[in-house]
Amino acid sequence: MTTLATHLSAFLREHLPRDRGASSHTCETYAHTIKLLICFAAERLRVKPSGLEIEQLDAPLILAFLEYIESERGNSARTRNARLAAIKSFCRFLEYRLPSAIEQCRQINAIPTKKADEALVAYLTRDELQALLDAPDLRSVSGVRDRAMLHVASAGGLRVSELVNLRIDQLDLRMTPTLHVMGKGRRERVLPLWKETATVVKAWLQVRRPGGDRELFLNAAGRPMTRAGFEYILAKWVTVATAAQPSIAKKTVTPHVLRHTCAMHTLQATGDVRKVSLWLGHASIQSTEIYLRADPTEKLEALAKMAPPTLQRGRFKAPDKLLAMLQDVRHRKNYAE
Numbered sequence: 001m002t003t004l005a006t007h008l009s010a011f012l013r014e015h016l017p018r019d020r021g022a023s024s025h026t027c028e029t030y031a032h033t034i035k036l037l038i039c040f041a042a043e044r045l046r047v048k049p050s051g052l053e054i055e056q057l058d059a060p061l062i063l064a065f066l067e068y069i070e071s072e073r074g075n076s077a078r079t080r081n082a083r084l085a086a087i088k089s090f091c092r093f094l095e096y097r098l099p100s101a102i103e104q105c106r107q108i109n110a111i112p113t114k115k116a117d118e119a120l121v122a123y124l125t126r127d128e129l130q131a132l133l134d135a136p137d138l139r140s141v142s143g144v145r146d147r148a149m150l151h152v153a154s155a156g157g158l159r160v161s162e163l164v165n166l167r168i169d170q171l172d173l174r175m176t177p178t179l180h181v182m183g184k185g186r187r188e189r190v191l192p193l194w195k196e197t198a199t200v201v202k203a204w205l206q207v208r209r210p211g212g213d214r215e216l217f218l219n220a221a222g223r224p225m226t227r228a229g230f231e232y233i234l235a236k237w238v239t240v241a242t243a244a245q246p247s248i249a250k251k252t253v254t255p256h257v258l259r260h261t262c263a264m265h266t267l268q269a270t271g272d273v274r275k276v277s278l279w280l281g282h283a284s285i286q287s288t289e290i291y292l293r294a295d296p297t298e299k300l301e302a303l304a305k306m307a308p309p310t311l312q313r314g315r316f317k318a319p320d321k322l323l324a325m326l327q328d329v330r331h332r333k334n335y336a337e
Helices: 003-019 024-045 059-071 077-097 099-109 126-133 141-156 160-164 195-207 227-244 246-250 255-270 273-280 290-294 297-305 321-336
Strands: 178-182 188-192
Touching: 003 024, 003 077, 024 059, 024 077, 059 077, 059 099, 077 099, 126 141, 126 227, 126 246, 126 255, 141 160, 141 178, 141 195, 141 227, 141 255, 160 227, 160 255, 188 273, 227 246, 227 255, 255 273, 255 290, 273 290
Parallel strands: none
Antiparallel strands: 178 188
């Protein structure tokens, strides 16, 4: 293997988790991006992945890779920007370890991000959410678990990584049931649980396999639930819930849509975007403003307070029928002559 492998290993296994304190999810995402880049570069340059040199990963190749993931893999501009951010992070790391690559890294870091459309967030109405929460079959252990996961995800507005990484010691079901969440960027928050949410979580704990891993939600093998596992579970119960609420069929329900649903319902109940930001664990309130654009309540209130423009009365004079007839005859006479 070349020195590229050595630097990549140090970046993913030491720099990200140890120096930057990145979560395991971030490390996995960055590793996946680097894997896609290496496979693309090896095929394009017709060399083995282990034979790639750092000098071959120049700015033109990175631009070609970004074009590839958009055109052939169908990635959105937002995903493209995320892949580029991971590559730039590796280049900044490489600048301090390999001075000869400084100019190459500077050219890559100069690649601009692509503007992405700011679409309105998708979310479920209260009736649609209730249909989803009622969908799991409670006659099986997996159904009890699935109901608890859907309740926690939607009531807490959790990211899927936060949900699957929840540990039992982060759950407090005493007088006031709460959930201690370790969020994005190492930001912690404590969320109170609804009585209904606490009830379904207790029901899951009663049938949960004792011992084993410390994660709250386990799969059929007794191992921690994965992101893909929860996505599969959600898709299964969305299909069932659609029979009760056909409007769900018009929406693409992903784990993040449950987070958006929690945010929209909280905003509609409180009318305070700051509380939504605190509940979701956003680093900045600017991240929460997307929900204001999707909720018409604020706009309707502003519309009600504004004075509507007045319309000036028009003055219209209908033509005299006799004069109109004579004028028409005159025109016809001139045309005949």
